[in-house]
Amino acid sequence: MRKFKLALATLFLGHALLFSQNKQVLYDFTEIPQALLINPGMQTDYQWYAGIPALSGISFQAGSSGLTVHDIFADDGVDINEKIRQKAIFGMGITDELSGTYQIDLLNGGFRGKNRPADFYSFGIYHEGDAIGYWFKDLAILAYQGNADQLGREFDLGHLKTRGEILNVFHFGVNRQMSSNLSLGARAKIYSGIIDFNSTNNDGHFVTNAGQNNLLSNTIVADMQLRTSGIESFRQALSDDSADQAAEITRIITKRGFFGGDLGLGMDLGFSYNLNEQTVITASLLDLGFMYHSGDTRNFTLKGSATVEGVEIILPDALADPNADFWQELVDEIEALVPFEENNNGYISFRPTKLYSSIRYNFGKPMQSGVACDCNYKSSGQKGGAVQYANSVGGQLYAINRPRGPQTALTAFYLRRFGRAMALKTTYTIDKFSRTNIGLGLNAQAGPVNIYLIADNLLAYRNIADTHYASFQIGLNIISWGKK
C-alpha cells in the first residue's frame, strides 16, 4: 500500500514526467532493420531479416519537462510541501506534460522480392502504449489551495487535456528503390485497440465572485468530456474477486489485441534521396490513421452552466410550500443545469502522427556493404550491397502531433561504421524537455546475428533522479545480405 501511495504521489507530483516518442538515434540507422519502422523509405541492403519474436525491438522512453523526482524527494532539508508548491503547483505550466510510449515487437521480418529485387517487404506485429497528460494547472491550484480569497479568478477547466491508448499494430510495408537516387516506402497498418481514453476538448471555468444577493456566488461553466474504450472490461475483471483475474485480463488483452476490440487503419510513408554521391535526405510520416472505438465504450460528459449563491429564501413566496426542501431543490437545480451524463456512443480517434526528416553527409573511406557487387552509391540494395562510408554526419528534425499542438525536436548526429561488424551513432538533441540530450546507439553484427542497444540522455545518468529524460531501445535480429 505504501508503495502504491508512493507511486501515485510520484505520478501526481511528477506529472511532467515525459515519455517522448522521438527515436532520434534509431532513425536512419540503416544497419538496424527496425529503423524501417520509422522510415519505410529507408535505404536497405538486406536480403532478408527475421526479428527474434518479442526481442527484436523493445523501446521505452521516459523524461520530464517540468519536474523530476529529485525536485520533490531530494533529501535536502526543505519542506516537501514548499517544494510541491514552488516547483509543481506554481512552477509548471500547462504545456508541461506527462506522456509515455513503449513499443514491443511481437513479430518482425522482412525479405527482398524474388522477382523484384528493388523491392523489400517488411511485416510484423508490435504492441504499443502511448499516453499524454498535460499539467492541469488551474485544477491543481484549485485542489491544492481552494477557491477562497480569489474573487474573480477563473479556474480554466480546459487545462484538463489527456489521451492514451494501448493497441496492437499489424503492419506490412514495401520499400522500393525507384531509381538510383530515390527510395520510397509505404507501410499499411491495421490497429487493434485494447484500451483508449481521451479528454482533449474541454472548455469552461469555475469562478467565485461577490454575490448578487448573498455574499458569494460560485459559477461553473463546463463543456467537458471523457471518452473511454476497453477500460470497462478491465474494471469488471478486476472487481470480480471470484474469477482468476490474471487469466481474465490476459484473455481480454488477447481478444481485444487481436481484432476483438477497436479497429483502425493507418499508413506510414517515407523516402530517401541521394542529393549527390555523399549527401542523402530522408523523411517519413508515420501513423496517418484513425481508430473507431465501439462495443466497450463508456463516455462521460459535463455540460452546462450554473451560478449558486447558497440556499435562497425570499418571503413570502418561499413559504408557499411549508414542506419545501430548499437544499435539495438547489442540488436538483444544479444537476439539471450542469448534468453529469454517461453514454456508450462509439467514437473516432486519430493516431498521433509523427514526422521525421534528415540530411546526412557521408564521408571517409568507402566500403562495400552486403555481398560484393559492382554497384555504387546509386545502386544501394539492388544487388544486395551498396557503397557505404565509414562516417556520416547530419541533422534530423522530428515533430509529433499532440493535443496542444506539434512538438518538435532537433538532432545533430554522427555515425561511425567499423566495417560490417559494428556501427555507432551518437546524437545531440534539443527539444522542450532537454538541452543536453546526448544519445548513443550501438549496432553489432556477429555473423547473421544482429543486436542493437540504444540509450538516450546519457548525461542524466550522473543523477538519475534528477533526469528530465531517459530512454533505451534494444533488439535482436537475424540478418542476411546474401542470396535468399
Add this chain to the structure above:
Amino acid sequence: MKNISLNSIVLFMCLGVLSSCAEKQDFDQYDDISVTPTLEGSILYVETPERVINQIVGVSFFSQIFNFDAFSEDFIAERVLDGVVTYEVENTTSKELDITVEFLDASDNVLDTENFAIDPAPTAILRREITYGGASGRNIDIIRNTSSIRVSAENLGDNTSTSGLPDPKIVLRSSAKLRIRLK
C-alpha cells in the same frame, strides 16, 4: 581489432549504465505531504420585506428549519479542519429586530446559536465572523454534524410603521470558508 573495439565500447556502455548514480532521495517525505485547500461559498440568504413583517401579528414573525446537508456530506464532515462562517445582516425596516441562527444536527438538536439584535434603520450593516476549529474557535464538530439550519426572527417594534428607505426589508446573508484535508 574489431573485437577489441566492440568489446571496449560495450564495456564502456555497460560501465556507464552501472556507474549511473542518483543523489540521495527521501521518499518518506511522502508522509509529510499536506494538501489542505480552503473552499468558500454562500450558505443561506433570507430576505423578508417589511410589509410581510407588518402582516404578522405577534413578536415572532418567522421561524423555519432549512435542510442543509452541505456540511454533513462525507467529503466535508470527514475532512474539515477548521473554518469561518460569516454573517451579514442588513435592516432597512423601521423596526428593531432580533434574528437567531441555529445549527441543528440530524435529530434537530441545537449545536450552535448565533443571535443578532438590530436597531431600526438607518443602521450599518452588521457583519460577524464565527471561527470554528483551531485553538480559539468553536468546536469544529458543530460544522461536521450540522444537518439543518433554523432561522428565527422577532419583531421587537410595531406592525404599522414603514421605513422611509426604498424597498425596506431585513436581509440575512451568510457564507462559509472551510479548510479541508485532502491529504
